[in-house]
Amino acid sequence: MRSRPLVALLSLLQLGTLYGQTPQQPDSLQVDSLPAATEHILAPESVSSKALARIDSLAEAGLRMGAYPGCQIFAFYQGEVLVNKAYGSLTSLKGRQGEPATPQSIYDLASITKAAATTPALMLLVGEKKINLNSPLLSYLPETKETLLGMVTIRQLLLHQSGLPAGINFYTDLIDDTSYEGSLIRYKSFAGGVPLVGKAWGNPNFRFLDKYISDKATEEHTLRFGSKKYLSPSFKTRMMERLLSARVSSDKSYRYSDLNFILLQQVIERVSGEPLDEFVTKHIYRPIQARLYFNPLEHGVKIQQIAPAQHDTFLRGEILRGTVDDEAAACLGGVSGNAGLFGAAEELAKVCQLLLQHGAWGKKQVIPSSTVRLFTETTSASGIRALGFDKPRSSGGPTGIYASSATYGHQGFTGTCFWVDPKYDLIFIFLSNRTYPTRQNTTLIRERLRQRLQDLVYEAVGATTPR
Known part of the structure; x- marks a missing residue:
């Protein structure tokens, strides 16, 4: 070619x-x-x-x-x-x-x-022999050592053959479970419910936990969650706890899962010492002059665009x-x-x-x-x-x-x-x-x-x- x-x-x-x-x-x-x-x-x-x-x-x-x-x-x-x-x-x-x-x-x-950010970033680290496709997660994320997750390989994550479920509703841990009545998510319509993905319906009448979400940026709430909502970086610890406790099936046949690539992000960041967005921008997008962004509003992109x-x-x-x-x-x-x-x-x-x-x-x-x-x-x-x-x-x-x-x-x-x-x-x-x-x-x-x-x-x- x-x-x-x-x-x-x-x-x-x-x-x-x-x-x-x-x-x-x-x-x-x-x-x-x-x-x-x-x-x-x-x-x-x-x-x-x-x-x-x-x-x-x-x-x-x-x-x-x-x-x-x-x-x-x-x-x-x-x-x-x-x-x-x-x-x-x-x-x-x-x-x-x-x-x-x-x-x-x-x-x-x-x-x-x-495929356009996480995978190219992994390509670079594999090419530099800093990551081995056949190595288990525990080689890069020691906290997975005592879990079944630790034995899942980088290759299995890339192929969606990890045995992990399709996803986890991490956001439920942002919500004060005393702030609403009944179930937060139901699988049939109900009065006041909001349709979600598939057959799920959500109850929008809840309150976020102050320790995680704020209506303005603070020293503790530095990440963008919405146009007027800010997230505490400490929530990542809670997300990782849920990932570590996720059920890992012994069946390694194909099952598409967002969790695979959330874990691959952690591997990239741990090995490179850089956040994913900074790593892929520096090593992939900048050399080819590609204007691709995470959080575009923080990079000067106007909302009207x-x-x-x-x-x-x-x-x-x-x-x-x-x-x-x-x-x-x-x-x-x-x-x-x-x-x-x-x-x-x-x-x-x-x-x-x-x-x-x-x-x-x-x-x-x-x-x-x-x-x-x-x-x-x-x-x-x-x-x-x-x-x-x-x-x-x-x-x-x-x-x-x-x-x-x-x-x-x-x-x-x-x-x-x-x-x-x-x-x-x-x-x-x-x-x-x-x-x-x-x-x-x-x-x-x-x-x-x-x-x-x-x-x-x-x-x-x-x-x-x-x-």
């Missing part, structure tokens, strides 16, 4: 110069600013302009369905930007007037964080805009191994291209090429996961039907995805805030719009052989 970061950056430069646009987001990474790509679809002679036009049609159909207020689509093929376009608005469903989405709008990337993730009427009682949607990540102050990353598609594309080029960026080898291959080409016995990445399925699954079996990437709960296909030299990114105003909106998922849009990109470049 030849290294082409300059080609990609020149494509963005040419588009920005042609249309006279400048970046909307600040450059908190202290690198030279790049002109931003405008809303545009390129149609080289080898690409079907009719197929590209169908991308427009389907994206706009999604707006009419109310699948999302707006979205971004980015496609990069053999060194050229094919699509870098935004549709709809940041805040209004079904085409109603709202704040227009642009290619520079910033989205909550949700679980893409696992950020798509709201949801109107949280249960836990934080506000519209989450620039504050992470995921509750577990919020309990860590917005920096977590499982979620918390924000960015635009054209910025995320730089990380994808770095991976596609086996860690090379110009003349610099940002991540050892052998390590990138190890992570992206090693798969579980079932073949549905790589190390830190999701993979296509034999049928259905998270990708379209034309993505090759070599494809790797990840989806995000808020309505996002990225996919890197080395066989076709193709990157596809879709970002949306399908969870705004409510997480109950599953039209994007039910209609498989991400997968169908991805297929249209493959059709545009003539790669129409189902895997």
Whole structure:
């Protein structure tokens, strides 16, 4: 695979110069600013302009369905930007007037964080032989020594074969259990209840424990939990206690779990001596000039540039805009191994291209090429996961039907995805805030719009052989 970061950056430069646009987001990474790509679809002679036009049609159909207020689509093929376009608005469903989405709008990337932050950080530490994939957690987190968790390996965490449950509602320990009547969470509707994820309903009539949550920043409450709520860093100790006491099944078959990547974050931070956000910014994002952020509001990003993730009427009682949607990540102050990353598609594309080029960026080898291959080409016995990445399925699954079996990437709960296909030299990114105003909106998922849009990109470049 030849290294082409300059080609990609020149494509963005040419588009920005042609249309006279400048970046909307600040450059908190202290690198030279790049002109931003405008809303545009390129149609080289080898690409079907009719197929590209169908991308427009389907994206706009999604707006009419109310699948999302707006979205971004980015496609990069053999060194050229094919699509870098935004549709709809940041805040209004079904085409109603709202704040227009642009290619520079910033989205909550949700679980893409696992593959675009935590996994690249691990790649670096594995490449430097500071972490061994086959070593158990107790090698890096001695507090796990007396638990079954201590014997779970780094490899098992990356493959989601740890035996851990899917998640833990850590936030329940933030709440004064004497402040509400009945159950905090129930699995059927009730008067005054707020629908949560799946069949769960929550009682919003509670009070937070003062030792953990404050309505203003204090010496003890320094982490952002909401726009007007601040969290004590001491809560991390309580979270770790719950993780250490979590049931670890002897069945190590695949079960997707956010807890795996929360633990991997602790490993990264313990080994590197740096918080995850600082480590990945310094060693990954800054070298490739990618403007990706944890806690974007703390990096000078204006709130109007950020798509709201949801109107949280249960836990934080506000519209989450620039504050992470995921509750577990919020309990860590917005920096977590499982979620918390924000960015635009054209910025995320730089990380994808770095991976596609086996860690090379110009003349610099940002991540050892052998390590990138190890992570992206090693798969579980079932073949549905790589190390830190999701993979296509034999049928259905998270990708379209034309993505090759070599494809790797990840989806995000808020309505996002990225996919890197080395066989076709193709990157596809879709970002949306399908969870705004409510997480109950599953039209994007039910209609498989991400997968169908991805297929249209493959059709545009003539790669129409189902895997």
